[in-house]
Amino acid sequence: MQRLRIDLIAAARPNFMKVAPLFHALHAQPWCHLRLVHTGQHYDQNMSGAFFRDLGLPSPNLHLGVGSGSHAEQTANVMLAYEGACAADRADLIVVVGDVNATLACALVGAKLCIPVAHLEAGLRSRDRNMPEEINRLVTDTLADILWTPSPDADENLAAEGVAPERVTRVGNIMIDSYELMRERIDASGERRRLGLEKREYAVVTLHRPANVDTPAPLASLVSQLTRIAARLPLVFPVHPRTRKNLEAFSLWTDLVATSGMQVVEPLGYVDFMNLVCGARLAITDSGGIQEETTYLGIPCLTLRNTTERPITVTEGSNRLVTVTELERTVEEVLAGRWTHGRKPELWDGQAAARVVDDIRRRLSIAPERSVEEAGVVGFPSQQALGNA
Template identity: 85%
Template sequence: MQRLRIDLIAAARPNFMKVAPLFHALHEESWCSLRLVHTGQHYDRNMSEAFFRDLKLPSPDLNLGVGSGSHAEQTANVMLTYEGACVADRPDLIVVVGDVNATLACTLVGTKMGIPVAHLEAGLRSRDRRMPEEINRLVTDAVADILWTPSPDADENLAAEGVPPEKITRVGNIMIDSYELMRERIDASGERSRLGLEKREYAVVTLHRPSNVDAPEPLKLLISQLKGIAARLPLVFPVHPRTRKNLEAFGLWPKLAEAPNLQVIEPLGYVDFMNLVCGARLTITDSGGVQEETTYLGIPCLTLRTTTERPITVTEGTNRLVTTVELVPAVDEILAGQWPHGRKPQLWDGHTAARVAADIRSRLLIAPPPLPKNQRSPQVPVSMCQAMRESGRGRIAG
């Protein structure tokens, strides 16, 4: 049997976490071979290398070296370089993850070249088209061939947009696989101890969204609120490069760095960062991933956004959307024990990568042996092999 040639696309750091469990699940399979493609978007040597090391990923087979730039520059450069890579060595399946510019760019390349494309973490919607990520999600899901969703709301979003049900398989949350993959190392990290923090007696802060950090007045108000919270609860703040650049440009860095009870530290790799999150009393963030991880761990999360593409973290989990002025009262509620406990959503169980691997095989090759009952997806995937052959979409291994 010919092996299925699969490209796994990684761009920004959160992509590495989503790709890693699937890479490990597929790496030893006899029916496929992998090419790990790093587009180089948002590349920071220290942060990116730490993520690859922590997640036990090898050096990429292909590094497109796109780097930073405007949205148009990043998208266009990824399309140009990745199209050339596909012409030189054509894959049978392209797997894209998340919602960065490279996700959209590689999806367009595959679609135009007749190569099947699968989107991991499909169907998420914030309903806010001012967010570039929302545009990337919408376009990617509109043209991709296989859509792997993390939650029922994602299924509903795709159905409302007219996506045929046979394209959709709910597989669960791949970020939970990453956490479980690294759980022993996370517990043993010691980052919390190195910073002198006691379990459940501090909060973790992460901020990088343009709406929060790209203008002086909102950022100034945020720093003021964080200083007020630090008077109630110690804070540790791994500062994203974008955020630090703006803090310095707006003259706010000294106010943050010199605030009592507030530790400002360099960005962390996944293992050390999750060691902090696991021991936190609460988190303050504008990140998508932290909303999911805290829901899984049962830790209160205050998300500084007006919308979220992960509403299940609010309806079922421990996450709540807040404005900057609502931060201090919300922290007081948590410290008073008045925060909802939440629950783990269905299929957020550490077995998403196995379900994805089974779905690939059943759609593009032959029906696999059934997964154990507690690892199955709610939907039974429909094989796309014959349909893709008939439509001329891609080379299907047989």
């Protein structure tokens, strides 16, 4: 039986969380054959392998082993390695997720080899081109044949950029699928108990954005404020390797780990980390995904950025953008009860992966019980055929 050959690309932790629900949803379909491709952009075991285990993903079919490097090095190395993989074993459809360098690189490979590309989490825009992720999002959405969006603002962004509406399908937020997929294990995790934390009586901190951690002044200011906040509210801080490196380089690490009320821990797997988030009074972050998860859970989120590519978490959810200098004061507002609880955006319901499967099936005119071969589809359709579906 001929089956649609689909490559699912994963590179960094947020990618793994987005790929997992889709992998499980597609794996159950008789009309497709999956190849899970790990580019190796996050190569530390705590940053990569643990997430595969937590999310029930098998070992990757293909590991490109790219590792660290500059943006140009990572992008170029992924392109070289993935182009070779496609030459040896060509996919019918490449699915890229999120906004990391590998997302852009694999989309470029697909476009140049005339392999259709689908972008999951398309249309997000921060309007800040100083962020490399914004460049990756813009170029990937230009190249992609299918754009699966999480929210109305993403649809509006693509329409404003002239993207043909037939290329766009709003499927909802795949990150919520990951949470619902793992909810029982998250609730059962003993991480909060292991750290001696009481529900709603602590905050979670994550920092990794260059603007916050790559230069001494903002990072020192954050450490100083976190030290004072920890005297009011216990903090747990899973430290990203890049952030730890800079904390040590700027002579801030020793003071941070000695702070009373502050628990500095190694990066955590998805299940244990979300166990902490679910029980937190608030989150302090510069991440993208945590803005979404806290909105879904109704937990106050203080995002240390000037812009966000997820504005719906601010307009409808429990997120607020906060400058470095405002952090301590804003925490006090949360503790005083002055915070908007927000609501869950439409289609943030744990069914995004199912909608992706339905959209592929619709574009190929595959009935649920039929294979690609039975539907008379020899290969994946051209961009024109996709657009006319």
